[in-house]
Amino acid sequence: xxxxxxxxxxxxxxxxxxxxxxxxxxxxxxxxxxxxxxxxxxxxxxxxxxxxxxxxxxxxxxxxxxxxxxxxxxxxxxxxxxxxxxxxxxxxxxxxxxxxxxxxxxxxxxxxxxxxxxxxxxxxxxxxxxxxxxxxxxxxxxxxxxxxxxxxxxxxxxxxxxxxxxxxxxxxx
Amino acid sequence: xxxxxxxxxxxxxxxxxxxxxxxxxxxxxxxxxxxxxxxxxxxxxxxxxxxxxxxxxxxxxxxxxxxxxxxxxxxxxxxxxxxxxxxxxxxxxxxxxxxxxx
Numbered sequence: 001x002x003x004x005x006x007x008x009x010x011x012x013x014x015x016x017x018x019x020x021x022x023x024x025x026x027x028x029x030x031x032x033x034x035x036x037x038x039x040x041x042x043x044x045x046x047x048x049x050x051x052x053x054x055x056x057x058x059x060x061x062x063x064x065x066x067x068x069x070x071x072x073x074x075x076x077x078x079x080x081x082x083x084x085x086x087x088x089x090x091x092x093x094x095x096x097x098x099x100x101x102x103x104x105x106x107x108x109x110x111x112x113x114x115x116x117x118x119x120x121x122x123x124x125x126x127x128x129x130x131x132x133x134x135x136x137x138x139x140x141x142x143x144x145x146x147x148x149x150x151x152x153x154x155x156x157x158x159x160x161x162x163x164x165x166x167x168x169x170x171x172x173x
Numbered sequence: 174x175x176x177x178x179x180x181x182x183x184x185x186x187x188x189x190x191x192x193x194x195x196x197x198x199x200x201x202x203x204x205x206x207x208x209x210x211x212x213x214x215x216x217x218x219x220x221x222x223x224x225x226x227x228x229x230x231x232x233x234x235x236x237x238x239x240x241x242x243x244x245x246x247x248x249x250x251x252x253x254x255x256x257x258x259x260x261x262x263x264x265x266x267x268x269x270x271x272x273x274x275x
Contacts, residue, residue, distance in 0.1 A: 006178055006181065010181060010185050013185060013189065014185065014188055014189070014192075017188075017189055017192045017193075017212055018192060020192070020196060020205075020208060020209075020212070021192050021195055021196050021199070021200075026202055026204060026205055029205055029208060030204075030208070033208050033211070033212075036189075036212065036215070037215070040189075040215050040218075040219060043182065043185065043219060043222075044219075044222050046178070047178075047182065047222050047223050047226045048226050048227075049222045049225070049226075049234050049237075051234070051238075052218075052222055052234050052237055052238060052241075055238060055241055056218075056241065059241050059242075059244075059245050060211070060215075060241075063245055064211060064244070064245055064248045067248055067249065067252050068204055068207065068208060068248070068252070070252075071204050071207075071252045071255055071256070072204050074256060074259070075203075075204065075255060075256070075259040075265045076265075090200050090201060090202035090204075090205045091200075091201040091202065091266060091268075092199045092200050092201055093199070093201055093268065094198055094199060095199055097198070098195050098198035098199035099195055099199070101194065101195075101198060102191040102192070102194045102195035102198070103191065105190070105191055105194060106187055106188060106190075106191035109183075109187035109190070109191070110184070110187060113180065113183045113184065113187060118179055118180070118183065118224075119176060119177060119179045119180055122176055122179060122224065122226075122227070123176060126176075126227040126228055126229070127227070128176075128227055129227050129229060134231055134234065137231055138231060138234065138235060138238070141230070141231060141235055142235065146235055149239055153239060153242045153243075156242070156243070156246055157242070157246065160246040160249050160250055163250060163253070164249045164250055164252075164253040167250070167253035167254060167256075167257055168252075168253040168256050168257065170260075171257075171260070
């Protein structure tokens with residue numbers, strides 16, 4: 001049963017990601033990215049990472065994707081009206097070499113993963129543990145061992161807030 | 174729970190990374206290129222989470238949380254820059270944006 005669910009979400013993730021690559025319509029790509037992010041969140045849940053999955057949905061689906069769609073809408077004032085359609089299309093170049101490079105990197109990773117026997121190494125590294133909620137442990141770790149990166153992330157978010165507000169302000173000519 | 178899915182996680186992650194790379198190389202709309210970068214970051218996160226399964230200290234999950242934070246920051250700043258670029262050049266086609274100042 002778990003295998004069926006896992007394979008379903010894996011296929012959902014990969015198919016929607018491929019649609020982002022294949023489609024020409026930018027808005028279709030954005031909505032397929034929604035499926036990819038939700039599929040990845042489900043894969044996180046199946047790996048026992050519930051807090052990361054909820055963060056993924058909150059940040060990517062609720063934040064980044066909405067920002068991307070706003071970006072699409074704000075950067076297309078004309079649309080594609082001269083052809084009689086109101087679609088926003090993305091051009092593409094280097095199709096052959098782009099696909100060749102991507103397939104090459106995939107082949108490299110595939111053979112490396114196939115040769116490395118990560119599952120055996122990982123099984124000898126960690127004992128199998130009973131899965132339970134990770135929220136409390138992540139909270140405790142963030143406030144003890146990882147408090148410096150946590151504070152640095154806060155400063156980074158503040159700088160990004162100010163920088164984005166300053167950058168996107170209209171300039172006077 | 175055993176970690177017998179690890180190979181499939183790594184395979185999914187490798188395919189997502191390759192698709193993201195292909196999007197970045199092939200597509201010429203800035204927003205779609207940003208989507209490709211997000212896909213590559215997600216592939217990396219998937220690896221981190223898959224490897225930290227059964228890890229009692231959860232270091233991989235915490236690292237992936239920080240990756241998510243930095244990815245969100247990157248998307249915000251990139252979109253602000255895209256809005257300025259559109260205001261200046263009136264296009265988001267990457268091949269037509271080849272000057273720092275017009």
